[in-house]
Amino acid sequence: MKKAVLLFYCLFLSFVVFAEDGYQLWLRYYLIDNKNLLEQYRAAITGIQINGNTPGLEAAKEEIITGLSGLLGKKIPLQKEFTTGTLLIGTPASSNQIKSLSLPQLQKTGDEGFSITTLKRNGKNIIAIAANTDAGVLYGVFHFLRLLQTHQGIQNLSIVSVPKVRNRILNHWDNLDRTVERGYAGFSIWDWHKLPDYIDPRYKDYARANASIGINGTVLTNVNANALVLTPQYLEKVAALASIFRPYGIKVYLTARFSAPVEIGGLKTADPLDHQVQQWWKDKAKEIYQYIPDFGGFLVKANSEGQPGPQNYGRNHAEGANMLADALAPYKGIVMWRAFVYSGETPEDRFKQAYSEFKPLDGKFRPNVMVQVKNGPIDFQPREPFHPLFGAMPQTPLMMEFQLTQEYLGQGTNLVYEAPMFKEVLDADTYAKGKGSTVANVIDGRLDGHTLTGMAAVSNIGTDRNWTGHLFGQANWYALGRLAWDHTLTSEKIADEWVRQTFSNNTTLLNSIKSIMLSSHEAMVNYMTPLGLHHIMGYSHHYGPAPWWDKAPRADWNPVYFHKADSLGIGFDRTSKGSNALAQYTPEVRKRFEDISTCPEEYLLWFHHVSWKYKMKSGRTLWEEMCYKYNEGVKAVRAMQAQWAGMEKAIDKERFEHVKMLLNIQEKEAVWWRDACLLYFQTFSKMPIPAQYEQPAHTLEYYESLKFPNAPGI
């Protein structure tokens, strides 16, 4: 074929037949578009030496070949001998060459870390990607590819990387009928009906993507659990998925419905102290491990929002968790027991209930139990103070639960980069053992000497071609993996990596996209819930604003419960004069929040009922500040739109249009939030929206009349 024809055809394939649909995530491996760098890389990488044929090493080999083929535009040969530029990959067990290097750094890398080292071998410059395990090798390979994808120098490499937490897990809230609770990216990627015989190629790409960012576990099923997944008909399907994920270092977990012994076991009770029940779970665990020898364990939502649990039998959470832990212990399985509990009967401030229930149980859990705590005390709001349980249960490994799916963050249509929100919590100081007792140090086990550690996040993945519905949702999945591996990474650094791999290394573009990402969270807080407002969204589907809603079957599902607006002011008084939730924090934290003059304004209405005329630091009254903030939020979205529009020529048409359309929706929704909330709160403040701001286009009645009976994700 003539070169011109070939070039044309190649462009045709790239741009006409195969549009940029986002499926490849950050693993795009396109040819390095900087010529000098390309030449440098080609000179530095001339061959691959990787021995061993375990599934894990095969996966690593396939990835490095695919990755280098794309990035360098040529096939890098597999070698037996060394040349200048050999990439030597493996474990001491798989490769005599790696073994003979006697790399001292492998004493630090444990069973998941890796080292990447430039060194001389037989007089040749080579690069060694080494680890003690196959999983470590795979992580090293992905790290090395990332260096190239992000245009980093690869001379004199001396990298040692070890994950800071041990269990880095996605929680899929996926139902067996393929609906996804709070899912906004289509439906569940688990095609249960066709499993185990039909293996969707997507399963492997899911595993690759997770492994590339260090995620090593996946809970396949919704925490609002269905016991059927524990039956043989489904375990066979679970096993099929596990076998796809295993080479990528990923374990599968399931949600255990506490009443399973009754529902599928035919027992009359699920009382955790009942011997028959205990035996049923032991038998069930044995059965599961026959299907899946490296099964990870159970995630449990019990006695929360209608889910069954030990309290149905007068037992506490520890008794429930320990029964399951005992069943899993012989196989090294773990229990992740969620602390997201609040009672329909208890009139106690919902903020306080998890702490009230769990704090007294500290020290009562088996060693293979982790308590999984949401980042904040309510429920994944755009901004929450850190959960008071962090630092309060030193004898218990606490696992972080973040939410990638944007249940309260604009769902499928709003661009919000969540890393700054995650970091805000991770970096928060609990003062549990004095200054520097950050949430991150609770989570990574350093503060209290735990080795069982973990970070989880509710997945935002679905059947949409680009995985996450909104292309920028990919960045949140990416950030979760990277932060679980190393919570000291900055939001900016993670965004930088993601943009370079997903879009381009072009500095102008890179900075523009990063600027959008890094401003997006604060923008959203401002147009949805500024100044510490929380949980004022639509009832049940949680779509859009509904601060007026007061008809939920329980008080603490109503926005009015949370904002408490009245003629005097607005906000939930959680000081000692109010619900006294602040008493759950250490004195240092408590004091700062308790005093309205030291309480950061972004948390103000979380903790104080504040007069509409209260003077803010800006000099504005609270009401004026609220108007200001809501308008700032809208303004920021418009700025994002303008920045994006400016990149039209630098971004492929399909992704450009995708994000542009979604930013248009986001702008509409930001205006909707602002106008609906201000009109509603105005009925209490009785003050005008200052004339310099856009005035609402509709009446409050109009906003209250909107209905969304088919909103997704319920």
Place this chain on the structure above:
Amino acid sequence: MKKAVLLFYCLFLSFVVFAEDGYQLWLRYYLIDNKNLLEQYRAAITGIQINGNTPGLEAAKEEIITGLSGLLGKKIPLQKEFTTGTLLIGTPASSNQIKSLSLPQLQKTGDEGFSITTLKRNGKNIIAIAANTDAGVLYGVFHFLRLLQTHQGIQNLSIVSVPKVRNRILNHWDNLDRTVERGYAGFSIWDWHKLPDYIDPRYKDYARANASIGINGTVLTNVNANALVLTPQYLEKVAALASIFRPYGIKVYLTARFSAPVEIGGLKTADPLDHQVQQWWKDKAKEIYQYIPDFGGFLVKANSEGQPGPQNYGRNHAEGANMLADALAPYKGIVMWRAFVYSGETPEDRFKQAYSEFKPLDGKFRPNVMVQVKNGPIDFQPREPFHPLFGAMPQTPLMMEFQLTQEYLGQGTNLVYEAPMFKEVLDADTYAKGKGSTVANVIDGRLDGHTLTGMAAVSNIGTDRNWTGHLFGQANWYALGRLAWDHTLTSEKIADEWVRQTFSNNTTLLNSIKSIMLSSHEAMVNYMTPLGLHHIMGYSHHYGPAPWWDKAPRADWNPVYFHKADSLGIGFDRTSKGSNALAQYTPEVRKRFEDISTCPEEYLLWFHHVSWKYKMKSGRTLWEEMCYKYNEGVKAVRAMQAQWAGMEKAIDKERFEHVKMLLNIQEKEAVWWRDACLLYFQTFSKMPIPAQYEQPAHTLEYYESLKFPNAPGI
């Protein structure tokens, strides 16, 4: 870039980054892989002359440029002048050049047909693709591209093509929450929540695919209808879809819930003779046409399976349909009123009920009403005799309703090419006006002189990347379009076109795949419902065999109602000694079916209760024949597997594995059908399964115990 690098990168893009995932359907436009032919095509096509900038012509222009770029591997320039090899495209209205040709064939092509003609212009050989309308031009462009895709000669072209039926329509049984009733390819491609502001690129590709095979209408919503789609909130979304489809000649239709005036209109009744109700629909039609000026009309399921309808008010189907027809008439909209009705109260043979209700209404419908009749009298079974209404309502335009989605045909996992099944019905002779009164001639209006004609099929399209779940499901979508355009095409010809465009023009491969396709329907009939068995599948979800089921809330939802197996024999006696359903056919047809000796054996148990010891033409008893047929079915699937396996080297890995895995499932399911059905029927026949056949691996109790609570598509 060096050629070698380019080639490598090109291959990398083709095979690593972009796998063959089936998204492109039959519009793949890959480089012609026959060198001589490529040269011929390149010589014959040197430039494109297409004038006019209507959306339809822009769509045609984009398609011809994209198509030729891919197929010829070079950009064919747009021209103002003629050269040898100019492709002149347009309508007399859009192009003076076309106009000046004064093509006589344009008097025959009507408003959707086209001509493709080789002729001389200014002494140059050119090819003219001409039509009277933009839609005709687009169909011509797709036809021309198909000639190239299927490696046809393009010298001396003299093609005139006109569709045989006017309304060629997909029926989407898609709900507003994106579930799809009887959908096995994921979920609805209509993302209602994000419409109208987010336009999924898939919508345009859907339109292109349909236009390429002549489909010109789409009913967006389920026949089990939700009135909400008729509210402004949704009409705005429907309008957005309509605007994507319009350039491709595709009209949108909606399902009208008969009780909408009550549910969303606030009226107390939906009685079609009530003036307020009539006015409500008139106002609603007016409103719809304000959103969608070329709205196609309504599809209605009324008084069927719990849907509301005119009978709720003591009115008949004509009175209901006519009310809607009157509302749509000012805008040239049509009503497609379904004849799929059967009553829960009437003990009459379900086979007979549609005819009983509709036949007396012939002549009572408004001119813009079509009665939409399923191909057979029961419900999309693997094999049904033609519906007795065909030919029985000469004064009423009857529209065909086929089902592409494989509700009763192995759902998402079985390969069955449906064209032979469609053709069996279309070619069936009703004898309504003597010999030759085929169903096809009823449908195309020739028999009774109707100009309002139509063919519809229930869509098999969903969010799965390859659109139809099973790759071969695409062939059924393709076949529907082609048959609606021209019902005289053979199944073989349509398969030939589809395979060439989808896989390859390589003769060996082509013949192998066609052989699988053409044998697949009979194979399925044999392993599911041989000899005229029908409706013996799992209750509600219709997945797998359940001939034993007798617990449905109504008799005619039970398999036992349909097969009537007892110690004497099996089959539904519909002769004059039985339900006398045969009386609904013309005497010629009736006689043939009534006499057991002339009744084709493939329909035997549709019409006769036959002794287990009845001697079949083969010399076997009925029981032996049943055992033989079930085993033949399994054998045929295994032959399909073997044939497919033989093509491993000739087919890309991804599609090869996809089909291979599904054929494995199909084989398992065929064995399951055979063994479950034979074991169950054996309880009546009391005869052994002859020893030469595989014996069932499980007991009947095992098969009866299988449960599928999360089967898709319900």
